[in-house]
Amino acid sequence: MTAPIVDKATVAQVLRDISLLLQLQGENGFRSRAYDMGADRILGLTQDLGAIVSEGRLESLPGIGPALAEKISELVTTGRMTYFEDLRAKFPPGLLDLMKLPDIGPRKVAALWKELGIGSVEELEAACREGRVRELKGFGAKSEAKILEGIALFRRARGERKLLGDVLPIAEALLERVRASPGVVRASLGGSVRRRAETVSDVDIIASAAVAGPVLDALATSPGVATVLGKGDSKCSVRMEAGDLQVDLRVLPDEDFATALHHFTGSKAHHIRLRNLGHERGMKISEWGVHRDDGTKLQVNDEAALYALLDMQFVPPELREDNGEVEAARAGKLPTDLVTMDDVQGAVHAHSTWSDGRNSLEEMALAAKALGLKYLTITEHSEAAIYAGGLKVEALKRQWEEIDRVNEAVPGMRLLKGIEVDILESGALDYDDKVLEQLEVVIASIHVRHGMDEEQMTRRVLTAMDNPHLHILGHPTGRLIQSREPYPLRMEDILEHAAKRGVSVEINGKPARLDIKAEYVRKATQLGVKLVVSCDAHRREDLGNLAYAVATARRGWARKQDVLNTLPAERFLTALRAGR
DNA sequence: GCCGTTTTCGGCCCGACTGTTTTCAGTCG
Numbered sequence: 001m002t003a004p005i006v007d008k009a010t011v012a013q014v015l016r017d018i019s020l021l022l023q024l025q026g027e028n029g030f031r032s033r034a035y036d037m038g039a040d041r042i043l044g045l046t047q048d049l050g051a052i053v054s055e056g057r058l059e060s061l062p063g064i065g066p067a068l069a070e071k072i073s074e075l076v077t078t079g080r081m082t083y084f085e086d087l088r089a090k091f092p093p094g095l096l097d098l099m100k101l102p103d104i105g106p107r108k109v110a111a112l113w114k115e116l117g118i119g120s121v122e123e124l125e126a127a128c129r130e131g132r133v134r135e136l137k138g139f140g141a142k143s144e145a146k147i148l149e150g151i152a153l154f155r156r157a158r159g160e161r162k163l164l165g166d167v168l169p170i171a172e173a174l175l176e177r178v179r180a181s182p183g184v185v186r187a188s189l190g191g192s193v194r195r196r197a198e199t200v201s202d203v204d205i206i207a208s209a210a211v212a213g214p215v216l217d218a219l220a221t222s223p224g225v226a227t228v229l230g231k232g233d234s235k236c237s238v239r240m241e242a243g244d245l246q247v248d249l250r251v252l253p254d255e256d257f258a259t260a261l262h263h264f265t266g267s268k269a270h271h272i273r274l275r276n277l278g279h280e281r282g283m284k285i286s287e288w289g290v291h292r293d294d295g296t297k298l299q300v301n302d303e304a305a306l307y308a309l310l311d312m313q314f315v316p317p318e319l320r321e322d323n324g325e326v327e328a329a330r331a332g333k334l335p336t337d338l339v340t341m342d343d344v345q346g347a348v349h350a351h352s353t354w355s356d357g358r359n360s361l362e363e364m365a366l367a368a369k370a371l372g373l374k375y376l377t378i379t380e381h382s383e384a385a386i387y388a389g390g391l392k393v394e395a396l397k398r399q400w401e402e403i404d405r406v407n408e409a410v411p412g413m414r415l416l417k418g419i420e421v422d423i424l425e426s427g428a429l430d431y432d433d434k435v436l437e438q439l440e441v442v443i444a445s446i447h448v449r450h451g452m453d454e455e456q457m458t459r460r461v462l463t464a465m466d467n468p469h470l471h472i473l474g475h476p477t478g479r480l481i482q483s484r485e486p487y488p489l490r491m492e493d494i495l496e497h498a499a500k501r502g503v504s505v506e507i508n509g510k511p512a513r514l515d516i517k518a519e520y521v522r523k524a525t526q527l528g529v530k531l532v533v534s535c536d537a538h539r540r541e542d543l544g545n546l547a548y549a550v551a552t553a554r555r556g557w558a559r560k561q562d563v564l565n566t567l568p569a570e571r572f573l574t575a576l577r578a579g580r
Numbered sequence: 581g582c583c584g585t586t587t588t589c590g591g592c593c594c595g596a597c598t599g600t601t602t603t604c605a606g607t608c609g
């Protein structure tokens with residue numbers, strides 16, 4: 001098998017660019033959407049793209065037909081796509097950036113380009129300042145002002161999505177404010193935040209109330225709101241001061257709450273599947289309810305009722321990505337015991353002032369206890385991690401004495417003696433086996449020498465897993481969302497080896513890591529690999545990262561029994577050693 | 581461009597909001 005020249009993300013990006021260019025050309029919208037759906041499909045693949053291409057299996061993927069298969073195949077095997085290059089050559093290179101501006105879509109970009117010869121953000125800015133844009137049909141003075149605002153925003157945010165961990169706390173605070181406003185019956189977050197996507201672009205809140213006005217006002221006047229972008233009879237959009245975050249609130253009668261919540265939770269792909277299923281049954285599903293073809297409105301009290309109408313199991317929001325959940329729910333094969341925060345008995349992966357953490361062992365213990373947890377694994381860095389205050393063996397042994405003291409002092413909470421030991425370049429671990437065997441929990445992670453090639457890096461991790469004292473593989477891919485690519489690793493090989501050797505795999509809940517990601521969680525559970533949800537805490541507040549690890553586990557369809565730290569401490573320790 | 585348990589052709593989710601209009605087009609989610 002030859003390694004693909006281009007990765008999934010690149011293929012998806014090319015397909016999305018084609019979609020935009022086709023829209024610019026005024027092509028059939030469904031044709032451009034086919035490229036978008038193809039991009040989604042490729043991005044969501046758990047299997048190796050190179051293998052799928054070389055085995056000619058592209059066309060077996062839903063949404064990929066002969067035309068896309070041929071183009072993707074060309075791109076993956078040669079690194080180029082003639083169709084894309086030809087298409088792109090018809091337009092100035094800056095044109096695609098224009099589409100990223102708010103309220104600017106393909107029709108407006110086409111008009112700006114054809115009528116005014118505008119091909120870049122800079123040219124658009126100049127034209128707005130000179131008042132040339134208002135001369136165009138469909139544009140006015142207000143449009144020019146809004147475009148200039150949008151350009152400023154574009155330059156600040158560069159269109160980047162935000163980490164879920166940066167957005168969720170803001171979203172939950174706003175939700176509480178909406179919930180407390182006059183006349184609200186029900187309220188919930190929606191959108192990618194509710195689905196717990198790794199990154200989100202905005203916040204959706206859905207509320208039910210007999211009168212919408214006061215609820216919309218509550219959001220518009222919330223602390224932290226920078227500008228009110230728009231406010232109508234049922235909808236209000238604001239931009240927060242923090243991080244240019246946009247928040248959309250919809251308020252409707254309570255009888256429409258469930259269908260609206262479902263609609264605005266998405267994902268779009270999941271939703272389209274459901275609408276089509278409804279169509280087959282003579283039902284029209286929209287945010288305004290479910291209607292029979294004769295116009296009668298069906299009562300839908302909650303989302304479960306909506307799925308029941310379609311003869312499906314309820315699909316939890318985290319699974320609504322059209323990754324097989326629709327088929328599984330129709331067949332009654334969707335797991336009903338996905339892991340929840342309430343299932344988690346202990347937190348894995350915490351640092352203290354002994355290495356690079358900010359809080360003492362006792363402070364960490366008290367904070368974990370306050371969250372209702374029963375145990376916390378203390379896993380400082382090992383000796384090689386000099387930059388992170390890694391512990392020499394003597395210091396590690398002194399720490400055990402303090403752990404014993406804290407365990408006496410904080411009843412109901414047990415600190416477990418562990419380590420986050422470095423995986424050295426050779427694949428050896430940074431402590432002798434004689435030290436490792438005395439520890440209750442051994443996490444092994446890579447922290448240095450990221451630049452090795454795929455073969456070397458894979459070999460390094462496989463070798464590490466052969467050490468019988470290693471219990472958990474820590475943040476296995478090393479990615480930092482939006483700032484560092486994963487190590488070049490054959491993850492399928494790693495997960496298969498973990499299954500064979502009885503090594504557990506971490507789902508690191510630090511919002512910038514979420515490592516392993518949901519797709520690999522699903523792969524891991526299929527292979528029978530046991531998982532732990534971790535907080536990778538460097539301070540008290542980081543214990544809350546567990547919630548993001550649990551969300552990632554759920555997005556990967558992990559059940560309670562797949563996650564070892566849902567067990568009480570003693571059984572957790574036994575399970576870590578089972579199969580080792 | 582993709583798809584099919586009435587289809588290999590003719591569909592493909594649909595409503596709110598804004599700014600420009602004077603009945604609507606474009607964008608967004």
